[in-house]
Amino acid sequence: MNPELINIFNSIVANATPLVIASIGETITERAGVVNLSLDGSLILSAMVGFVAAFVSGSAIIGIIAAMIVGGLIALIIAIGGIELRQDQVAIGFVLTLLTADLATFLGQNYTRIPGPQILRSPIPILADIPVAGPIFFNQTALVYLSYALIFGLWYWLFRTRPGLALRAIGERPETAFARGANVNRLRYLYTIIGGALVGLAGAAYSLSVKPGWATPPSMAGDGWIALAIVIFGGWHPFRVVLGAYLFAGLRALSTAIQRTPEIEISVVLLNGIPWVLMIITLLLVSSGAIERLLTVLPRPLQKWTRNFLRSDPPAALGTRFKQK
Amino acid sequence: QDEEFVFGMILVGPRDDNGWSQAHFEGGQYVEETVPGAKMVYFEKLNPADAPETTLLDVVTEMVDQGATVIFTTSDEFEEDTAGAAAAFPDVTFINVSGDDAYTGEAAPNLSNVMGEMEWAKMIAGCAAALATETGSISYLGPLINFETRRLVASAYLGARYCYENYAGKDPAELTFTVTWIGFWFNIPGVTLDPTEVTNDFFDNGADVVISGIDTTEGIVVAGQRAAEGQSVWAVPYDFAGACEQAPEICLGVPYFHWGPVYQNIVSEIQAGTWEQTWDWIGPDWMDINNPDTSAVGFIEGTGLSEEDKTSLDAFIAEMTAYATDEANADTFFLWEGPLSYQDGTEIAAEGEKLPAVAPLGEAPSVWYLEQLLDGITGASS
Amino acid sequence: MGLVMNIELKHIHKRFGAVHANNDINLTFATGRIVGILGENGAGKSTLMKILSGFQSMDSGEIWLDGKPVSYNGPQAAIAHGIGMLQQDPLDVGAFTVLENFIYGQPGNLSPKRKVAQQQLEKLSQRFGFELDPDMPVSQLSIGQRQQLEIVRLLALGVRTLILDEPTTGISTEQKTLLFDALRELAAKDSMTVLLVSHKLEDVIALCHEVAVLRAGRIVGSMDMPATTTELVTLMFGQELAAQPRQPINANSDDAVLALHKVQLRNKRMKIDNISLRVRAGEIIGLAGLDGSGQEMLLRACVGLEKCSRGQIDIAGRDMTGKSYREFLQTGVAFGAAGRLEEGLVAGLTLTEHIALVTSHQSFIDWNSARQHTEDQIKHYNVRGRPESRIETLSGGNQQRVLMALMPQEPVLMALEQPTRGLDVDSARWIWQQLIERRKGGTAIIFSSPDLDELVTYSDRIIVFCGGWVQEVADMENLTLDELGRMIGGEGVIQ
Amino acid sequence: MRTRSMVFGLTILPILASLLITAVLIMLVGADPRAVFEKVWEGAFRDLRSFSQVINFWIPLTLVSMGLIVTFTAGLWNIGVEGQMGMGAVFATWGALTLQLPPLILIPVEILLAMLGGGLWAALVGILKTRLKVHEIFGGVALNALANIASIYLISGPWQPAEGGSVRATPPFPADALLPPMSPDFGVSLLALVIVGVVIVSVIVALRGTRWGLQLKATGKNARSALLLGVPTGRSAMSAFIVCGMVAGIAGGYRVLFTYGSLRPLVSGGIGFLGLLVVLLVSIRALWVPLVTFIFAAILGGSTRLKVALQLDASLAGVLQGFLVLAVLFSNGLRERWRETNPAHLSETDIKTPESLKADR
């Protein structure tokens, strides 16, 4: 493969990483039956706090921790409002989307465009030498490696462990989970906060690595919505979610590449619409049942294997409230 | 005992963007320091992304209310609204940077335009890039496409081509000069391309120098990141004297505006009652382009420049100074002489012919009203 | 396996607001016995069983196991004490596989041993003759299979007392036999205590050793079996219920109100071919079959909610194939779904708003007359509720009455899913009175029901759905419940 | 007694709480909260000119909020309202730039065009929702961005003035194409005020007294049941989107035909999102909308002065509004919980005794 192409794929993986982490976080939250709609604002606020904390302390790690706390706190507000006070989760999430973005602008106003700590690429010794895949996947930042761990970790947790069964059950049928000994609401709190903390981590991945620094308008604005769409496209399955995130980053890279190609004459402005058109198309793909239909075409043994992977129904109790006795 | 003199400063970006807006803000501060009694009121981030609900007229109204008698509207984006505000407040003087209303005669009598001749500094930027590049591939991070941005890209290109051939001693045909436009002066998520991603894309595709044409610092930030990861890449930021601080070790230098003396001049004239409507395009002080009290435009060499390249660059600047201080070259720019043609092949200056700095649009080609990019540049002209 | 388990309930009280659902309940269940818990709707049966199995807390009272008082919070703790309950709608997770469902809730370390669990599942299933594919998603099982899964799951957890709340609704005769055999074996061989809540007296008679009867939250009596249906009914309602007189149809015309010509219906799970049916005015057609055998699909197809993939549907002589539900409504059909608050009534709207929704045909609503109309309907249908009451505050029976009131006065055809679901004998009879009233006016009725008794009692003709096939009962005169049950289970189907 | 003071407390509490939080934040960046609230007040009500600026926010904000009352009633999250404003502005701009008509005809035509643009864009969200099952939140977010991009494309491309291309604005509209202000001192359009009045009254009447309104309500509460009761729910939802889109279109049209006098990028100015906050704040009670929008408009209008006078970022206004809505949602939740634990306050139809149930059997 020519080196430019490897570079480009490497950048796609790097650029997709915050999307991956955020949508994995949201997948966890939604698997537990809670919608955290605030992603777009959460990413912005946690990116700001992550950068400022890293800047003030001089340590990227402290920045990451601060960002995760912010993400977790936002999720906690959603959990209290949605679980304890039984208000519409979508409404709270939406208000928080706007509020946290404004809060970031307001509180971060004295920290814009200053150089601060960054997380740089650190190739993994032997793996990075694998032809093609090595330089693409293993010449990356620690956050990217962490995202790999999250992907496989979540898959293992969901489909191979007892607590994973409970996590899926509280999102699918909380009554059952309750009957089998789960403290549904407490678990929902827990996973909502964990999911939110991961969204916070994704915010830090922007401001400390992928789009280093803090500025207004925040450069990650809009990505939260895309991450939410990716979760749907990904059918709440970690592998497919990741596929969605990479696909998305790839197609976004394409719109830059198109401008570089003088043969294709298309208005620069219109090119910027591509991600949004893509977002609708991917959702259409899922909602039209095209993916489900694929399932019926497959031979039977494969069907069994792919059923989990290709599902497109949200967790049955998503966004609902559970009244624990 | 000094009578207070309030002037307004309206910025399109944040006052600390390390770029265009910060340069204006510091120009205002310069006036506060040098003109007794002068006091600045400012409004930053007046743009559709940061303050979607606020209009320029709202801001002007507030400023007049605070006692401002002269207001600087510091973006091409404010051209129409400044004209509207000038009509609404005939007693207040408006200075729009840049704009051409005062040139075309559309402006109300209380409105002037002023701009610095950044073209010179952009040529130096192009030269520095050409001296540093190892891959022979230079990328230009363009904002939106208009007359100003096209002529700045072209200036950088001309500087690069000239130095690549005459100072680096390489074949200019092998120089790649690519521009990618993000769609606005700075990143507006969801509306523009992301300059961070675009800069990464430059480096991924083999460029090793990025010249920034946008108001903000993404270009040098990404280059700094890449360099920290071990790549040999460089950047030329834009607009603001301190922009190199984002990543000094890979900064080749920065072409910048120094608005302080320009603004001080205007304010003094208004105070003295000698102000008259003008359309000003102000060049550098050729005695010392980096003199903070006299030069409107300058180029600060960066620490990323090697000793050898520094020598070459100084020689280039000397050559340019010699050209510019020669009376015979009045109202023309260095390197802007034929043969020059547009991207589509239309010739705009024949061999030996110099392109005029400005001529009414549609009557003759000129640097100010450059309608396309020059032949040899890769990237969209419109 | 001779572990003894003696359960004593002492002075149990439970209130829901003003409702005294359990009022000083004292009961003893001996080991190895199968006990029937009877009572009309709202008597407090489910509440008591939920308290015993930890699903609900009691206000006061004590539970003694083997002579010792115990207290537990939550069903998991009850299971740890050996008491497990099987809910009417089994509490499982549709998105899980059978094996995952079996594993979920078992104690153990982080990562369960799937092989070991699978062997355990297979061993238990084999013992009772259950057929459970471990990799099948639960959402694709029938109710009966889900119950079986729930039973083996509880047994694997070491449960000594098994509580079943209305387990025989929606399962085939075959599965019922299997279930009852298993329960008898558990009581006899394993000395387990089995508590059975049921409205179906014949089940109770077939299975139980003794019964206890609740009314309005109190124990009103108990008796040892065997006993006759009449004796049980008298104990439950304090009186003997008169048999419903059967009205002959006055089908004086041969014109079909509804005609299906070689209709094919399909969904993700099944395909039913070649359904042909003519329904005359005033006729009542019962649709029998296990849950999800296609009865619902057919009912919905008759009102345009389900598209036929082939064939033709006529309503009152008009070809309606491929028309929308709204167009069907205009021809004078009415539809009542099983889930009242999910499909039929709008929680959050008042009774008046419901009435106005179906009766206003002007752009502007005359709220005064709508209210007047609602009051009339409330009187006519004997609804306990006021015009401004929100619909969800009414009890199930009253909601069903409102649903009737919302249907057009003289529809050509009524298609009803389980019209008496969840209603007690008394309310169910009232509903049927109303329906029979309408058929006199020429309305044809087509309904489905999991209750064979109801089917046999009220239908003029019965269509049986089984495994993708439909078949009409030929000899209605001599049809017995047993026979119908066997047909539902798949016997005697002409393939 | 206790009940009333409790309910009152739960209404006043969120307002105090959000003011308090905002004050703390202001101190956090080293400013004086009193001065901030003072400047905002001054900025809004200093003189006729500043007051007219408030009204100029109030007009589109009220329009949009009334439109959103309709979609919320139908149970729809019309986040796409921003884009609907944008498209209203684009269509009105087309009229203003190209049509040569006497003002008496031109202005109504422009307003109709704005309704058409907003309605069309809303219909797209509606089709995605009702036919293609794409959730309206995602359809809306994407179409917002696309409306924006479309307007920037038109501004910098086809509608670009000959002498320079940028994404800043179209050339100013001819004077005849603009809505006239009431007086030079009070820069507010009388026509727009009349339209707002008509919209407020019609939405309230339509939701309370018409079959369409009742059908919307039923669709919003339980679309499946509503369908089975004979409500054309798909059509209901579509009509709610379109009505909201048309009203939002007028609001967008107002921004270009009065506020700016030309088309700008992001012309909606975030007013659509603010409308969503308003409707959440009033829990879909239409009567409260004009008052709440007035308060929001005053905060918005006042915050320009905040920035000029105190150099505080105007995002503070958004922070205050956001906290207010959040606090109200939370206090609603607290109130419901409190009611639950004090069942005496349930209306008597909520629970019946077994005796009364048995009475008529």
Ligand SMILES: Nc1ncnc2c1ncn2[C@@H]1O[C@H](COP(=O)(O)OP(=O)(O)OP(=O)(O)O)[C@@H](O)[C@H]1O
């Ligand atoms: N969670 C609850 N909240 C309020 N009231 C309740 C609740 N659960 C039950 N009730 C009321 O308690 C009474 C007893 O209900 P229960 O479910 O025990 O009756 P049941 O005998 O099982 O009736 P059915 O035969 O209809 O199942 C009813 O009046 C019911 O309305």
Ligand SMILES: Nc1ncnc2c1ncn2[C@@H]1O[C@H](COP(=O)(O)OP(=O)(O)OP(=O)(O)O)[C@@H](O)[C@H]1O
């Ligand atoms: N989960 C619940 N929460 C609150 N109230 C409830 C609940 N369940 C039932 N109720 C109330 O209890 C009363 C009885 O409800 P239920 O549906 O059990 O009646 P029922 O006794 O079965 O009567 P019917 O024979 O009419 O169905 C109703 O007023 C209902 O509002």
Ligand SMILES: [Mg+2]
């Ligand atoms: Mg009941």
Ligand SMILES: [Mg+2]
């Ligand atoms: Mg019950």
